Amino acid sequence: MIEKLKSVVLASLVVISLVQSYFLAYSMPSMEANVKTEQNYVNADPLGAQEKVENLLYPEQLVLHMGNDKHTVFYPNDTFYNMVLDKLQVREFKGFQRDSIDKINWEQVRQNDLGIEVRFGRAVPFELLQRVFKVDADFLFSGDMVNRIWIFARQDREEVRTFFFSSDGQNVYESLRADLTVQDIQQYTGFGQYWTPxxxxxxxxxxxxxxxxxxxxxxxxxAYTSDQLQRNLFSDPSTTNIVQDQQDGTQIYTDWKRGLKLETGVGWLSYTDIVAPTDIQNSLTDNIESAVSFVNLHGGWGQTHRLVRSEGPANDSVIKFQQYYAGLPIISGENFRFGYMQLTIQRGLVSSYERSMFVLNSGKEVKGAMQKLPAGSDLLARIREVSGGETVESIFPAYRPKLEEDSMLLQPAWAIRLASGEVRTVD
Structure with missing residues (x-):
């Protein structure tokens, strides 16, 4: 009888052990706090400057419409960009109403009415946009995302209309109580009268x-050293092993859960962490906040960055930040990666992290000659060639980086963003 009882108890313990193993492996919701705690054990001293989410959400460009089919574009490096954006950020947008995007003849508005388009270049959750603009907190559709705001003044009457464009491409949200006047729009668009057409x-x-x-x-x-990064990304560097040290400078470290690949010759870091699979839906807002917190602890920001769309299909798990210098994004090519950070996140947990090991010292920069970029039909011909027939969604000035022995050469060029999210520079 006693032996039989022992067998039953032993069998029960085995079953309990298997159930616990299953929960740990597949991250049941009730175990979520434990999973997050496991990743959070890396208590690292920050290597660089920290940042807030709202400071990374500024627009890619402001498009000004001045009537009579006259237009100009302000980029983050332009003085008037900040002047207009600062004025819009203190305005209030309330009383939202959803309509079909086809409700308005946008072609007519574009050609005839004074207006401003605030273009983000990617989908931004409304709840994060509320940290940048004074958007009604009780907004019924706050679970949606927007990629553009269009404010225009009707020429035929004293009326200003404000629309937030849903990233689904089908709907717009009109703010029926925005504290903007026709005179405000006239002032904002007036900044563009003497700007590049x-x-x-x-x-x-x-x-x-x-x-x-x-x-x-x-x-x-x-450049961050291998020792700095190893200590920053692993809880106990003494338990990590270097499994490869190639002649080209590539080093791979692992504690058999996390992996760190350092391409020291070109200054590129690739970090991976095993995150258990889950069926729980990702939250883009949570993932963006988690990405910012992770970078704050592991490498910092160095220069200005902006949240941008990653390449490929829209994916709430992949978060990308583009580095800016002197108001222009740094766009690198296939042979040399620099100027961005990209993280893959599941339920707020980072499973991969890529970034440069190089940190620019802007205080010691040396300016060279001014470089004139093409315009008009010449630029358009080059864009058609570079795009290869793919749809172009945006054109903007950028810097192309070239790695030198002790400095980074930044050369200006036009860049295009394709519908796929890929960014290419125009020679």
Missing amino acids: FKYWDGGVYVPEQAKSFDIRRVPYT
Whole structure:
């Protein structure tokens, strides 16, 4: 009888052990707090400057419509960009109403009415947008995402209308109680009267009609060391092993759960962490906040960054931040990666993290000659060639980085973003 009882108890313990193993492996909701605690055990001293989510959500560009089919575009490097954006951020947007995007003849508005388009270049959750603009907190549709705000003044009457464009491409949300006047819109668009004129091309894209010039810059840099990164990304560096040390400078560290690949020759870091699979839906807002918190602890920001769309199909798990320098994004090519951070996140847990090991020292930069970029039909011909027939969603000035012995050469160029999210520079 006693032996039989022992067998029953032993069998019960085995079953309980199997159930616990299942919960740990597949992250049942009730175990979520334990899973997060497991990743959070890396208590690292930050290596660089920290940042807030709202500071990473600024628009890719502001498009100004000045009536009579006249337009211009302000980029983050332009003085008027900040002047207009600062004025909009203190305005209140209340009383939202959803309508079909086809309710308004946007082509007519674009050509005839004074207005401003605030273009983000990617979908931004309403709940995060509320940290940048004074959007009604009780907004019924706050679970949606927007990629553009269009404010315009009707020429035929004293009326200002404000629309937030849903990222689904089907709906718009009109703010029926926005504290903006026709005089406000006239003032904002007045900033563009003497700026570089842009001409409408296709699909909402505008091309400069006059050449724009930007400084060539040579910026010294420092680099995080292997020891710094190993100590920052592993809880106990003494338990990590280096499993590969190639002649090209590539080093791979692991504690058999996390992996860290350092390509020291080109200054690139790739970090992975095993995260158990789950059927729980990702929250883009939570993932963006988790990404910012992770970078704050593990490498910091160095220069200005902006939340951008990652390449490929829209994916709430992949969060990408583009580095800016002197108001222009740094766009690298296939042979040299620099100027962005990309994280893959599941339920707020980081499973992969990529970034440069190089940190620019802007205080010691050396400006070179001004470089004039093409415009008009010449630029348009080059864009068609570079895009290869794919749909172009945006055109903007950028810096192309070139790695030198002790500095980074930043050369200005036009860049295009395709419908796929891929960004290419225009030679």
